[in-house]
Amino acid sequence: MEWNFKEICIIGLGLIGGSFALNLKLKGFNGKITAIDINPEAIEKGLDLEVIDDGSIKHSIAENADLIVIATPVGVYEEVIRQLLPFISSGTIVTDLGSVKGHIVFKCESLLKGKAPFVGGHPIAGTEKSGVDNAVENLFSGAKFIVTPTPNTDKTALEKVKNLWKNLGSEVIEMDPFFHDIVFASVSHLPHVVAYAIVDAIDKLSNEIGEDLFQLTGGGFRDFTRIAMSDPIMWRDICIENRDNLLKAIKTFKKSIEKVETLIEQVKSEELKDFFEKAKKKRSEVR
Amino acid sequence: MEWNFKEICIIGLGLIGGSFALNLKLKGFNGKITAIDINPEAIEKGLDLEVIDDGSIKHSIAENADLIVIATPVGVYEEVIRQLLPFISSGTIVTDLGSVKGHIVFKCESLLKGKAPFVGGHPIAGTEKSGVDNAVENLFSGAKFIVTPTPNTDKTALEKVKNLWKNLGSEVIEMDPFFHDIVFASVSHLPHVVAYAIVDAIDKLSNEIGEDLFQLTGGGFRDFTRIAMSDPIMWRDICIENRDNLLKAIKTFKKSIEKVETLIEQVKSEELKDFFEKAKKKRSEVR
Numbered sequence: 001m002e003w004n005f006k007e008i009c010i011i012g013l014g015l016i017g018g019s020f021a022l023n024l025k026l027k028g029f030n031g032k033i034t035a036i037d038i039n040p041e042a043i044e045k046g047l048d049l050e051v052i053d054d055g056s057i058k059h060s061i062a063e064n065a066d067l068i069v070i071a072t073p074v075g076v077y078e079e080v081i082r083q084l085l086p087f088i089s090s091g092t093i094v095t096d097l098g099s100v101k102g103h104i105v106f107k108c109e110s111l112l113k114g115k116a117p118f119v120g121g122h123p124i125a126g127t128e129k130s131g132v133d134n135a136v137e138n139l140f141s142g143a144k145f146i147v148t149p150t151p152n153t154d155k156t157a158l159e160k161v162k163n164l165w166k167n168l169g170s171e172v173i174e175m176d177p178f179f180h181d182i183v184f185a186s187v188s189h190l191p192h193v194v195a196y197a198i199v200d201a202i203d204k205l206s207n208e209i210g211e212d213l214f215q216l217t218g219g220g221f222r223d224f225t226r227i228a229m230s231d232p233i234m235w236r237d238i239c240i241e242n243r244d245n246l247l248k249a250i251k252t253f254k255k256s257i258e259k260v261e262t263l264i265e266q267v268k269s270e271e272l273k274d275f276f277e278k279a280k281k282k283r284s285e286v287r
Numbered sequence: 288m289e290w291n292f293k294e295i296c297i298i299g300l301g302l303i304g305g306s307f308a309l310n311l312k313l314k315g316f317n318g319k320i321t322a323i324d325i326n327p328e329a330i331e332k333g334l335d336l337e338v339i340d341d342g343s344i345k346h347s348i349a350e351n352a353d354l355i356v357i358a359t360p361v362g363v364y365e366e367v368i369r370q371l372l373p374f375i376s377s378g379t380i381v382t383d384l385g386s387v388k389g390h391i392v393f394k395c396e397s398l399l400k401g402k403a404p405f406v407g408g409h410p411i412a413g414t415e416k417s418g419v420d421n422a423v424e425n426l427f428s429g430a431k432f433i434v435t436p437t438p439n440t441d442k443t444a445l446e447k448v449k450n451l452w453k454n455l456g457s458e459v460i461e462m463d464p465f466f467h468d469i470v471f472a473s474v475s476h477l478p479h480v481v482a483y484a485i486v487d488a489i490d491k492l493s494n495e496i497g498e499d500l501f502q503l504t505g506g507g508f509r510d511f512t513r514i515a516m517s518d519p520i521m522w523r524d525i526c527i528e529n530r531d532n533l534l535k536a537i538k539t540f541k542k543s544i545e546k547v548e549t550l551i552e553q554v555k556s557e558e559l560k561d562f563f564e565k566a567k568k569k570r571s572e573v574r
Binding site for chain 1: 511515564
C-alpha cells in the first residue's frame with residue numbers, strides 16, 4: 001500500500017479527525033500522525049489512545065507535515081487556515097473532512113494560494129457521538145468519500161488524497177463542490193434539521209400535556225432521532241454555510257408534510273395509502 | 288408461569304401477530320395457538336414456521352379459543368369483530384395489539400357487549416418489516432405494553448391479559464385510551480408521517496436536480512428513514528383513526544421546523560446552536 005505521505009497533521013481531533021487517525025494506524029500508515037486541537041484534553045486523549053504520535057494546541061506542530069487535514073467545524077476554516085499559514089512547508093497538501101464544500105472550497109483555495117494546493121473532501125460516515133474517545137474502527141471502510149476538485153485543483157494532490165481514502169477502504173466519488181452542497185442539503189442536512197425539530201416538537205407537546213413523552217418512546221423513535229444527538233456546533237456551522245440549499249430542501253419537505261397533513265385532514269384514505277406506498281418503495285430501493 | 292388460557296386465536300398473522308405467536312411458544316405457552324388471516328399464504332407460512340398449531344381463512348376456527356387477539360390494521364376492527372361474533376364462546380376474552388385506542392376501545396366494547404369482555408392493548412415494539420416470516424424473537428422482552436382499561440373493563444380479563452404480557456417479558460403500563468392516543472400521536476405516529484414525508488421530499492428533489500439522491504445517502508439517513516418502510520395500510524389506518532391528535536402533533540412539529548428555518552434564514556448562529564443543544568440534551572435523556 002502506497003501512502004505518499006510521511007507526516008499527516010489533523011486539525012481538530014474530534015470524532016471524525018480521531019477516527020481518521022485511528023484508521024490510518026489500523027490500515028498500516030507508516031508515517032507520523034500529529035494533531036492540533038484548541039482543547040488540550042482532546043490531544044491528551046489522542047496520545048493516551050495512541051491514535052496520534054504527537055499533538056499540540058499550537059499550530060507550529062504542523063510545520064513538518066506533508067498533508068494537513070482540516071477536521072474542525074466548517075465555520076472556523078478561515079481562522080484555522082490563517083493560523084496555519086506561517087507553518088505550511090513547501091510541498092504540503094491541505095485537505096478537509098467537512099460536510100459543506102461549494103464556496104468553502106474556493107475560499108480555502110484562495111486563502112492557500114501560492115502556499116499549498118487544496119483538495120476538498122467529505123467522508124459520508126460518522127456517528128451522533130463526539131470526541132476522539134468515540135473514534136470508530138473501520139468507520140470509512142465501504143463508505144463513500146466525496147472529493148470535490150475545481151478547475152484550480154492540483155492533479156497530483158488530488159490523486160494522492162484519493163489514493164489515501166482508497167487505502168482507508170472508501171469508495172471515492174468526484175463531485176462538483178456546488179453540486180455536492182445541493183445533494184447533501186437534501187440527504188444529510190435536511191434529515192438532521194428535521195430530527196432536531198421533531199425532538200423540539202415532542203418537548204413542546206410534553207409540556208402541553210404534562211407528561212414526559214420521551215419516556216414513552218420505542219425503538220423506532222430512538223433510531224429516528226438518534227442524529228439529533230449530533231454535535232450542535234458542527235451542525236450550526238453546516239446549516240449556516242449551506243443555508244441556501246438547505247432552505248430550499250426545507251421548503252420542499254414542508255410541502256411534503258403539508259401534503260400528508262391535507263390527506264389526513266380530508267380523510268383521503270386511498271391517496272394516503274398511495275403516498276406511504278410510494279415512499280416505502282423509494283426507501284426500500286436504497287442499498 | 289401461569290398462562291390462564293388454553294387456546295389463543297390470533298386474527299391477522301403479520302409481523303406483530305406472528306411475533307406474538309412465536310414468543311408465546313418461546314416462553315413456554317403450553318396451550319394451542321391458532322390464527323385467522325384473509326391471506327391463506329400467511330396461514331401456510333405460520334404453519335410451516337410452526338409458530339401456530341392451526342389456522343384458517345375462516346373465522347369459525349376461533350370457536351374454541353378462550354383468548355382472541357386482534358392483530359389486524361385498526362381500520363378493519365369492526366368488520367373483524369362482526370365476522371367473529373357467531374364464533375365467540377362463553378368465557379372468551381378479546382384483546383388487540385393496535386396502535387390506536389381511544390374511541391376504538393369503546394367501539395369494540397360496544398360491538399362485543401354481552402358476548403365477551405374487551406381489553407385494549409398496544410405493544411411498543413415492532414420493526415419496519417411485514418409478515419409472519421419476519422417475526423422477531425424476544426420482540427416484546429423489555430418493551431412496554433400499554434393496556435387501556437375503561438370503566439367498563441372486566442377486572443379479571445384485564446389481569447389475565449396483563450399477566451400474559453408480563454410472561455412475554457413486557458413492562459405493562461395502564462393508560463387511559465384517549466390519553467394513549469395523544470401520547471402516541473406524538474412519539475410514534477408523527478415520526479412515521481415525517482419519515483414518509485422526508486422520503487417524498489427527497490424523491491422530489493431527486494427529480495428536480497436529475498440525480499438519484501437515494502444512492503448518495505449514508506448511515507444516518509438510512510436509520511432516519513427506516514420507519515418509512517413500514518406497512519402502508521397499517522399506517523394509513525393509524526393516521527385516519529387518530530387524525531385529530533396526529534394533526535395537532537403535525538401542527539406543533541411544523542412550528543418547530545419553521546423556527547429552525549427562520550433561524551437559518553436570518554443567520555441567527557447563537558440561537559440556532561442553542562436550539563440544537565437543547566434538542567440534543569432532551570434526546571440524550573431518553574433511556
